[in-house]
Amino acid sequence: MESRNIRLAVIPGDGIGAEVVAEGLKVLEAVGTKIEPTHYDLGAARYHRTGETLPDAVLEELRGYDAILLGAVGDPSVPPGVLERDLLLRLRFAFDHYVNLRPVKLFPGVPTPLAGSSADDIDMIVVREGTEGLYAGTGGVMRRGTPHEIATQESLNTAHGVERVVRYAFEKARSRPRKKLTLVHKTNVLTYAGDLWQRTVDRVAGEYPDVATDYTHIDAASMFFVSQPERFDVVVTDNLFGDIITDLGAAIAGGIGMAASGNINPERTAPSMFEPVHGSAPDIAGQGKADPTATILSVAMLLDHLGLRAEAARVEQAVAADIVERRPGRSTHEIGDDITARVSG
Amino acid sequence: MESRNIRLAVIPGDGIGAEVVAEGLKVLEAVGTKIEPTHYDLGAARYHRTGETLPDAVLEELRGYDAILLGAVGDPSVPPGVLERDLLLRLRFAFDHYVNLRPVKLFPGVPTPLAGSSADDIDMIVVREGTEGLYAGTGGVMRRGTPHEIATQESLNTAHGVERVVRYAFEKARSRPRKKLTLVHKTNVLTYAGDLWQRTVDRVAGEYPDVATDYTHIDAASMFFVSQPERFDVVVTDNLFGDIITDLGAAIAGGIGMAASGNINPERTAPSMFEPVHGSAPDIAGQGKADPTATILSVAMLLDHLGLRAEAARVEQAVAADIVERRPGRSTHEIGDDITARVSG
Numbered sequence: 205m206e207s208r209n210i211r212l213a214v215i216p217g218d219g220i221g222a223e224v225v226a227e228g229l230k231v232l233e234a235v236g237t238k239i240e241p242t243h244y245d246l247g248a249a250r251y252h253r254t255g256e257t258l259p260d261a262v263l264e265e266l267r268g269y270d271a272i273l274l275g276a277v278g279d280p281s282v283p284p285g286v287l288e289r290d291l292l293l294r295l296r297f298a299f300d301h302y303v304n305l306r307p308v309k310l311f312p313g314v315p316t317p318l319a320g321s322s323a324d325d326i327d328m329i330v331v332r333e334g335t336e337g338l339y340a341g342t343g344g345v346m347r348r349g350t351p352h353e354i355a356t357q358e359s360l361n362t363a364h365g366v367e368r369v370v371r372y373a374f375e376k377a378r379s380r381p382r383k384k385l386t387l388v389h390k391t392n393v394l395t396y397a398g399d400l401w402q403r404t405v406d407r408v409a410g411e412y413p414d415v416a417t418d419y420t421h422i423d424a425a426s427m428f429f430v431s432q433p434e435r436f437d438v439v440v441t442d443n444l445f446g447d448i449i450t451d452l453g454a455a456i457a458g459g460i461g462m463a464a465s466g467n468i469n470p471e472r473t474a475p476s477m478f479e480p481v482h483g484s485a486p487d488i489a490g491q492g493k494a495d496p497t498a499t500i501l502s503v504a505m506l507l508d509h510l511g512l513r514a515e516a517a518r519v520e521q522a523v524a525a526d527i528v529e530r531r532p533g534r535s536t537h538e539i540g541d542d543i544t545a546r547v548s549g
Numbered sequence: 550m551e552s553r554n555i556r557l558a559v560i561p562g563d564g565i566g567a568e569v570v571a572e573g574l575k576v577l578e579a580v581g582t583k584i585e586p587t588h589y590d591l592g593a594a595r596y597h598r599t600g601e602t603l604p605d606a607v608l609e610e611l612r613g614y615d616a617i618l619l620g621a622v623g624d625p626s627v628p629p630g631v632l633e634r635d636l637l638l639r640l641r642f643a644f645d646h647y648v649n650l651r652p653v654k655l656f657p658g659v660p661t662p663l664a665g666s667s668a669d670d671i672d673m674i675v676v677r678e679g680t681e682g683l684y685a686g687t688g689g690v691m692r693r694g695t696p697h698e699i700a701t702q703e704s705l706n707t708a709h710g711v712e713r714v715v716r717y718a719f720e721k722a723r724s725r726p727r728k729k730l731t732l733v734h735k736t737n738v739l740t741y742a743g744d745l746w747q748r749t750v751d752r753v754a755g756e757y758p759d760v761a762t763d764y765t766h767i768d769a770a771s772m773f774f775v776s777q778p779e780r781f782d783v784v785v786t787d788n789l790f791g792d793i794i795t796d797l798g799a800a801i802a803g804g805i806g807m808a809a810s811g812n813i814n815p816e817r818t819a820p821s822m823f824e825p826v827h828g829s830a831p832d833i834a835g836q837g838k839a840d841p842t843a844t845i846l847s848v849a850m851l852l853d854h855l856g857l858r859a860e861a862a863r864v865e866q867a868v869a870a871d872i873v874e875r876r877p878g879r880s881t882h883e884i885g886d887d888i889t890a891r892v893s894g
């Protein structure tokens with residue numbers, strides 16, 4: 205029996221988004237998946253043309269897909285926060301992407317800026333919460349523009365929201381050879397939220413006696429990412445700490461051109477969304493300079509999420525092989541072509 | 550005319566605190582300052598003995614000093630947050646230490662974990678806000694311990710609080726050769742607070758046409774600290790982002806054994822407090838393994854704050870010279886003795 209086609213929504217977005225997404229799709233087709241991509245024009249261009257970021261009807265249409273591939277959104281011509289909040293974060297929230305999965309893995313052959321570390325030392329997965337914390341967007345401003353202005357932001361954390369992502373992280377840790385889970389937070393200052401996170405990890409740990417648990421403050425963790433990355437196997441953390449630490453992770457694992465991510469709805473009540481960690485990089489857009497590797501690795505995560513394990517592995521192996529034999533100065537297209545050739549060959 | 554003695558309150562604190570503070574005091578005496586130190590027993594030991602963290606009477610007594618030297622507070626035997634909030638943060642708040650000044654400077658001869666960077670590339674000052682943001686401690690918990698628990702934390706930002714630290718940062722930037730100020734925040738997600746910070750920097754920038762200003766998101770900044778630290782000269786940021794990024798700064802600038810800090814009340818309405826960035830490190834306490842350099846550099850900042858510029862420079866130079874001729878494996882005492890000898894000699 206033929207399996208049905210994968211219905212994929214593609215949101216190239218802004219800047220280099222379209223360039224890297226094109227290479228991701230090339231690889232996706234080459235790996236032999238039956239994929240039916242539909243492109244959605246969302247991002248800065250549409251916002252300027254129509255004032256829309258994500259019309260409700262489009263959001264509901266997207267809900268019907270098997271998965272979403274996103275390039276990058278954001279442009280300096282749009283006020284900060286508009287596209288991020290009304291498009292990217294809205295998708296994460298609407299589709300309950302409570303797991304923001306971000307591997308921090310140094311592929312052999314990729315230069316790391318860390319003098320003392322090698323590929324053996326940098327191999328972790330950050331499980332970042334994706335729907336709560338300071339990303340809730342609550343807060344406000346009073347007496348704006350006066351000397352008496354007050355601006356607030358609120359971090360909202362729920363037992364429901366914390367427990368489900370912590371459970372996911374324990375499952376991940378159990379599936380890996382080292383079976384180690386580190387909670388990263390700032391329990392000594394964010395005492396209410398920190399207490400909820402710490403108690404949740406402690407409680408769920410009882411069900412995972414085979415997983416070793418550990419705690420590190422976010423400030424110390426940032427230091428350890430640089431000085432002792434081998435400390436970490438699976439990291440679970442809140443939305444904002446996860447945002448910071450995964451960019452730092454990208455830096456130590458070969459740069460933002462390599463960092464993949466999945467915004468995952470584990471219960472599959474809505475499509476999961478895969479995107480490179482990098483932004484739209486308007487400064488190099490349209491020049492063929494962007495590295496599509498992060499998007500291609502995000503495609504591997506997408507395949508894995510859809511249960512196409514063998515295909516996912518082939519894409520990852522193609523990337524690993526490509527890195528080892530890298531020719532310097534390749535364009536976005538050339539990198540995509542080289543990896544595509546390996547996947548098909 | 551003889552100048553009067555410097556009245557110094559000394560809070561050794563917990564763990565390695567007492568060891569590093571002893572070396573700091575040795576250097577302070579050797580540099581020829583007339584100093585009158587008074588020790589205060591505050592920290593985990595006192596907490597366990599009497600249940601007190603910082604009695605009101607002690608707080609008021611401390612207010613009378615010219616400056617405070619603090620080692621480190623915190624111990625695993627005390628619930629997370631108690632000593633941090635009721636002692637360390639209470640001092641910062643009560644004495645209005647709105648500037649938390651943290652140089653990130655790689656001394657020549659100190660190994661950095663960054664393969665591609667040298668002492669020329671890593672020389673910045675982080676001006677961290679010290680009295681607001683998520684450190685306000687506001688927030689709460691509802692239905693604790695139930696599946697319906699909600700825990701919140703609030704970031705409080707005021708025009709008054711942001712403007713004064715931004716002004717201080719502009720002055721700092723003006724005093725340095727590169728005259729560059731970078732605001733680090735997360736304006737695309739923390740839109741209310743980010744807007745206040747960004748507008749304040751933009752407005753005050755008008756008074757500093759000689760200072761170039763720049764903006765970087767906290768996630769990107771964490772990446773750049775590792776990949777392009779030379780981007781930064783003076784960084785101004787909020788309390789939590791500053792906490793994270795200065796530990797990261799310590800990691801790239803030779804480790805936590807080197808990172809100094811000043812909790813500064815620029816108007817001198819209360820004593821400023823100087824402390825190494827590192828914590829109490831209970832795992833190595835009492836073994837003579839702690840590096841007192843961070844405390845000694847904090848002493849240099851203390852001298853500078855008190856207007857003793859020449860003495861401050863002598864301490865910094867002694868540290869720089871000590872590093873170049875470092876013998877490996879020295880104890881806490883030996884490092885202190887070596888630097889003391891250079892300061893006196």
Ligand SMILES: CC(C)[C@H](C(=O)O)[C@@H](O)C(=O)O
Pocket residue numbers: 278288289292293447481737738768
């Ligand atoms: C663009 C921005 C809203 C986003 C985030 O903060 O989550 C990005 O930095 C990321 O990490 O995916």
Ligand SMILES: CC(C)[C@H](C(=O)O)[C@@H](O)C(=O)O
Pocket residue numbers: 392393423623633634637638792826
């Ligand atoms: C101990 C802790 C409360 C403190 C902070 O978060 O400010 C420390 O990490 C620091 O940076 O001085």
